[in-house]
Amino acid sequence: MHFEYNIEGGDFTRAGYASSQVKKLLKKQGVEMSVIKRTVVAAYEAEVNVVAHAYGGVMYVDLDDRQMRIVLQDTGPGIEDIQQAMEEGYSTASDAVREMGFGAGMGLSNMKKNAHELNIESEVGKGTRVEIIMQIA
Amino acid sequence: MNDNDPIVLAMQVKEIVQALELKVYSGEEGLDREVSGAYVSDLLSDVMGHADTGQLWITLQTHKNVMAIASLKDLAAVILVAGHKPAENTVEQSNEEGIPILGTLLSNFEISGRLYELIKNR
Amino acid sequence: MLVKEIIEVLDARLLCGEERQDYGVEVAFASDLMSDVLTLKDDHVLLITGLANMQTIRTAEMSDIHCVVFARNKKVSPEMIELARENDIILIECRYSMFKTCGLLYGSGLKAIY
Numbered sequence: 001m002h003f004e005y006n007i008e009g010g011d012f013t014r015a016g017y018a019s020s021q022v023k024k025l026l027k028k029q030g031v032e033m034s035v036i037k038r039t040v041v042a043a044y045e046a047e048v049n050v051v052a053h054a055y056g057g058v059m060y061v062d063l064d065d066r067q068m069r070i071v072l073q074d075t076g077p078g079i080e081d082i083q084q085a086m087e088e089g090y091s092t093a094s095d096a097v098r099e100m101g102f103g104a105g106m107g108l109s110n111m112k113k114n115a116h117e118l119n120i121e122s123e124v125g126k127g128t129r130v131e132i133i134m135q136i137a
Numbered sequence: 138m139n140d141n142d143p144i145v146l147a148m149q150v151k152e153i154v155q156a157l158e159l160k161v162y163s164g165e166e167g168l169d170r171e172v173s174g175a176y177v178s179d180l181l182s183d184v185m186g187h188a189d190t191g192q193l194w195i196t197l198q199t200h201k202n203v204m205a206i207a208s209l210k211d212l213a214a215v216i217l218v219a220g221h222k223p224a225e226n227t228v229e230q231s232n233e234e235g236i237p238i239l240g241t242l243l244s245n246f247e248i249s250g251r252l253y254e255l256i257k258n259r
Numbered sequence: 260m261l262v263k264e265i266i267e268v269l270d271a272r273l274l275c276g277e278e279r280q281d282y283g284v285e286v287a288f289a290s291d292l293m294s295d296v297l298t299l300k301d302d303h304v305l306l307i308t309g310l311a312n313m314q315t316i317r318t319a320e321m322s323d324i325h326c327v328v329f330a331r332n333k334k335v336s337p338e339m340i341e342l343a344r345e346n347d348i349i350l351i352e353c354r355y356s357m358f359k360t361c362g363l364l365y366g367s368g369l370k371a372i373y
Contacts, residue, residue, distance in 0.1 A: 013338070016317030023321070037323055041297050044321045048314070089199065098200070099182055101310045101318075106294035113298075177357040178309060179291035187331070187356075195358070197295060219373075244373060245289040246307065249358050250365020257362065 001025075003061040007050045009076065012100055015051040018059040019044040022070065025063065031136045038114040039134045043070050045107045046130045050074045052097045054127065063136075070132040079122040086112065146259045148172050150214045150237055153193065156255055157241065157248065159216065163228040164237035170213045174256070177249050181206055188212060195249055197221050204230040204238075212236065218245050260284055260369045262326060262349055265305070268367050269353045269360060271328065275340050276349030284326055286372045289361050293318040301372055307364070309357050311335055313342065320346045330357040 003025070005018035023040045031039075043059070050057040054076025062069045079085050085092075086108050093103025112118050117133035151168040154161060161168070173191030178184050179198050188194060190211045196203070197218050204227050207215050214237040217223060223231065223238045231238045241248050263280040266273055273280070284305035290296055291310045296318050306324050308315060311333035319327055320342075326349040329335060335350055343350050353360055365371070 013313050015314060016321070020317070020320060033323070037321070040321045044317065045294065045297065095181075099180055100312065101180075101291055101293040101308075101314055104179075104198070104200075104292050104294055106292075106298070110294055110297055175358045177289060177361060179295075180309065183291070183309060183331070197290065197292065244371050245357075246287045246361050246365065247371035249289065249361035250371070253358065253362025254366060257366075 001061075001063045003063075005059045005061075007047055007054075007057045007059060007072070007074070009051060009053075009055040009057070009074075012051060015048050016044055019047050022059075022061060022068075025061070026068070026136065029063070029136070035134065035136055038116075039068060039070075039132070039136075042111045042114040042118070042132045042134075045110045046070070046072045046132065048102055049107055049130075050076075052093055052100075052102060053077065057127070066135060066137050068134045068136050070134075072130045072132075073127065074129075075127040078124040078126055078128055079120070080124055082120055082122060146172055146174070146256055148256065148259060150193070150239075153252065153255070154237075154239060157251055160240040162217075162223050162231070162238040162240055164214070164231035164235055166232070166235040167214065167237045170236075172213045172256075175249065175252055176212075177245055179245075184210065193252070195245060195252075197245065199223060199227065201227060203227060204234060204236065207236050208234045214239055216241060216248060218243060218248055260305075260364070260367065262351075264367070265326075265328065265364065266351060268363050269328065269351070269355060271351045271353035274335055274350040274352055275344050276326075276347075279325075279347070279349055282325060282349060285370065287361070287364055287369045288372050289357055296322055296324070299324075299372065304372065305364075305369070307357060307360055309333055311339070313339060315339070316342045316346070316348060319343075319348050325349060327351065328353055328360060330355060330360040
């Protein structure tokens with residue numbers, strides 16, 4: 001099964017919609033609750049990152065019996081130093097994003113803690129691609 | 138009692154440090170500041186808008202602007218929860234301002250609960 | 260601690276979840292930072308927050324949190340209530356500061372997460 005969801009940069013009222021769809025999908029598949037939670041927390045942090053930092057992006061979701069693969073591809077400023085961005089507490093978020101309850105530098109580490117596999121590629125000035133792979137059975 | 142009225146507790150920062158076994162990271166000079174109450178928030182603009190003079194600020198924010206706000210609002214001290222540690226420049230600022238940065242391993246909820254017990258009858 | 264007990268202790272207002280007032284929470288967590296909430300592993304968590312926007316509800320949804328208390332007299336929008344209803348999340352509005360909210364609930368025996 002394949003699904004695609006558009007993510008609008010800067011639109012904090014809709015952030016989380018795509019991850020919410022992922023949650024419903026996994027529930028319908030009867031996936032174990034703890035795995036669902038890990039998956040949607042990673043997906044949601046990634047989605048919020050697109051909203052907070054990029055101009056826009058797409059979440060691609062592929063699901064089979066054993067695995068879910070979520071790819072978030074955005075157009076945006078990209079990440080200069082991924083290693084540094086992974087450090088807990090490091091953040092380039094604007095004050096506006098901080099006042100939304102995000103941007104405390106925990107997003108990427110939350111993703112890493114929850115994803116079974118996490119791959120990040122980025123090109124400065126172009127955008128970022130985040131891949132989250134989950135074993136669901 | 139209005140929730141945000143400054144209350145005279147006749148309690149100093151150091152008494153609270155002792156009672157709640159808080160760690161003192163910096164700003165020791167300010168340990169005898171008077172405490173009027175406490176404010177729990179992780180949103181800097183909220184603290185700017187609503188915290189009162191002499192309050193203890195309980196937060197897990199370690200953002201560099203924390204001390205600037207504590208100083209502008211003339212807060213008694215900052216308590217960092219859940220083992221969060223202040224950054225180096227925050228420590229410097231705390232020492233300059235004489236506003237202590239304190240720490241606990243407890244969460245916002247638990248340290249607030251204990252502090253509330255401690256001061257509610259004063 | 261039951262939802263109806265929380266409402267009584269805080270002299271608070273129930274916004275949605277009227278039919279689920281016998282829902283019980285086991286532990287409480289107070290935060291305005293959603294990434295912090297997203298790290299929680301516990302079940303039956305009560306979230307106390309002063310952040311009132313759509314992301315608060317989304318975060319509760321992703322974290323399987325079914326009861327949220329908004330402190331500081333924060334106003335909750337109709338869109339937030341609708342999203343909460345869809346996800347079986349009980350919303351409570353309380354006029355006290357976060358400090359007093361935590362103090363009253365802790366004093367009533369509600370446990371912290373860690």
